[in-house]
Amino acid sequence: MDTALAELIAKQEIADLCANYAYALDRKDWAALRECFTDAPVFLHPGGRVDGIDGIVDRARGALDALDASQHLLGNIVVEVDGDTAQSVCYFQAQHLRAGALGGDTYIIAGSYTDRLVRTPQGWRISERVQDYLWRDGNRAVVAR
Amino acid sequence: MDTALAELIAKQEIADLCANYAYALDRKDWAALRECFTDAPVFLHPGGRVDGIDGIVDRARGALDALDASQHLLGNIVVEVDGDTAQSVCYFQAQHLRAGALGGDTYIIAGSYTDRLVRTPQGWRISERVQDYLWRDGNRAVVAR
């Protein structure tokens, strides 16, 4: 296949992967969340580092299971492909909703995901995700555990 | 044409269609809104079901005509193409603005559009749109009629 076409397809698949990660979180579809990552992924966030898919799923469940809803809106994705590996950056704005939380129902966390990805026989997978925060707004008690 | 290229083009056209739907709403361009749909579209939303393009335009006008502005920001679009039909899911975050509304000027409605689309001689068109809500925030009186 034409190299330029193959690169465009890879970029499309990686954008889809990032979108599917967001859908998995917001649908609390933990099986789908596992499908977004390699076998031994690393997840770095402002509070620390998680190694392995079980830890990543546990952290997501801890953050989201008690909520009524969440929405991880994505934008600004830029992907660089290098053969069977890739890097990408995108912005997220994640709304968290819990009715009846003391002080308000909503809490937004916004920032960026900076990913390393690898092409596997099952498609592109995230091997490393770095989550950075740019701003937060609303009632932090919504996401308190 | 190469099948993989044709699929990428279809995905691009459908993403453009979803964006143009949003622009039509926010510009109150009801002629452009009609161009987004097939001749006999269905629109399903949390409050019910609308059959036909006249009903869809009437509902949009009812929601938006009285506002000073709106912005339907889209993200996370994933499209699956199957020949001359397609399915897509995207997120929206729709801000509604009406200055002087009692209790505040803004009201956000956020959720997802799940579409069925068909390729027509005039390009891709939405035959069915399912609008789901994930969260709402602000002053509901902004959109009250």
Next chain:
Amino acid sequence: MDTALAELIAKQEIADLCANYAYALDRKDWAALRECFTDAPVFLHPGGRVDGIDGIVDRARGALDALDASQHLLGNIVVEVDGDTAQSVCYFQAQHLRAGALGGDTYIIAGSYTDRLVRTPQGWRISERVQDYLWRDGNRAVVAR
């Protein structure tokens, strides 16, 4: 190269350019901001007109240097390519953060960018950007100088 493929690539490059403009602002990377524009760009905004890249960078620094953070989230990009020129429209939702600002820490400005672009030996560049506002929310003092 296939014409349809070349057009898709141009659309991808222009979407990347718009994303990189946003990253440049939010990282306060003024050298990267310069790379987004032609040698003699025009920037039109609701308050006036800026001619030339020095003026564009000065305006961005004036708006952002004093902030703790910003996030220019983009969506809904539609690009039309015509040979070595192009036009695009996208939505932005820009959060501005300054801790300790009297009346609240955040101020959102949201609207659209309507661009004219040209293909140069260094890639696509913005020759004219028109910034329109759709809504604003939060504490305007965050961005007051």
